[in-house]
Amino acid sequence: QKEVEQNSGPLSVPEGAIASLNCTYSDRGSQSFFWYRQYSGKSPELIMFIYSNGDKEDGRFTAQLNKASQYVSLLIRDSQPSDSATYLCALWSGAGSYQLTFGKGTKLSVIP
Amino acid sequence: IAGITQAPTSQILAAGRRMTLRCTQDMRHNAMYWYRQDLGLGLRLIHYSNTAGTTGKGEVPDGYSVSRANTDDFPLTLASAVPSQTSVYFCASSPSPGTGELFFGEGSRLTVL
Numbered sequence: 001q002k003e004v005e006q007n008s009g010p011l012s013v014p015e016g017a018i019a020s021l022n023c024t025y026s027d028r029g030s031q032s033f034f035w036y037r038q039y040s041g042k043s044p045e046l047i048m049f050i051y052s053n054g055d056k057e058d059g060r061f062t063a064q065l066n067k068a069s070q071y072v073s074l075l076i077r078d079s080q081p082s083d084s085a086t087y088l089c090a091l092w093s094g095a096g097s098y099q100l101t102f103g104k105g106t107k108l109s110v111i112p
Numbered sequence: 113i114a115g116i117t118q119a120p121t122s123q124i125l126a127a128g129r130r131m132t133l134r135c136t137q138d139m140r141h142n143a144m145y146w147y148r149q150d151l152g153l154g155l156r157l158i159h160y161s162n163t164a165g166t167t168g169k170g171e172v173p174d175g176y177s178v179s180r181a182n183t184d185d186f187p188l189t190l191a192s193a194v195p196s197q198t199s200v201y202f203c204a205s206s207p208s209p210g211t212g213e214l215f216f217g218e219g220s221r222l223t224v225l
Contacts, residue, residue: 043219
C-alpha cells in the first residue's frame with residue numbers, strides 16, 4: 001500500500017514569509033512527485049512536479065526531492081494571501097502504474 | 113475554452129437510485145480518471161481509462177462502473193446509490209497514461225440520502 005503523508009495543518013504564515021510544506025512517502029519505487037493546489041470549493045490544479053533529487057524552482061515555488069530520505073517538500077517564497085489553499089502532494093510509482101497516489105493535503109493560511 | 117466539463121454540478125439522490133455523472137474533455141487527452149474526495153480521506157481513484165475502449169479499476173471501484181466509448185467522454189455510473197457514496201467527484205484527464213500531470217474538472221457534489 002503506497003502511502004503519502006502530509007501534515008494536515010493548518011499552517012499559518014505571515015504575508016511575505018516562506019511557507020514550507022512537507023510530504024513523506026512509503027514506496028521507495030516512486031519516481032515522480034507532484035504538488036497540486038486546491039482552493040476551497042475548487043478542483044486541484046498542478047503547480048509543480050519533480051522527478052530528480054534536488055531542487056526545482058519555478059517563480060516563487062521551489063520543489064525539493066530527497067529520494068533517500070523519502071520526502072518531498074514545497075517552498076513558497078514571499079507568501080501572499082492568494083496562496084492560501086490546500087496543497088496536495090502526489091506521487092506516481094512509474095512504469096506499469098496508472099494510479100497517482102495523493103496525500104490528504106496541508107491547508108495553508110497566509111495572514112496579511 | 114478547452115478543458116473538462118462535468119455534469120451535474122450538484123445532485124441530491126435517494127438511496128437505491130441509479131445515477132450517471134458525465135465527464136467530457138476537449139483536449140484530446142488519451143487518459144481519463146474518476147476520483148472521489150472525502151474530508152479526511154483525500155482524493156481516491158475510482159476508475160481510470162488509458163485510452164478509448166479500455167478501462168481499469170482504481171483504489172475504490174466497488175459500486176461504480178465506467179465506460180470509454182470515445183476519447184472525449186468518460187461517464188461514471190452508480191448502479192444503486194448508497195449513502196457512503198456521498199462525496200465530491202472529480203473527473204480528470206492527462207495527455208498520456210501513467211503521468212501525474214492531471215487536469216481536473218470542476219467536480220460534482222453528490223449527496224445520497
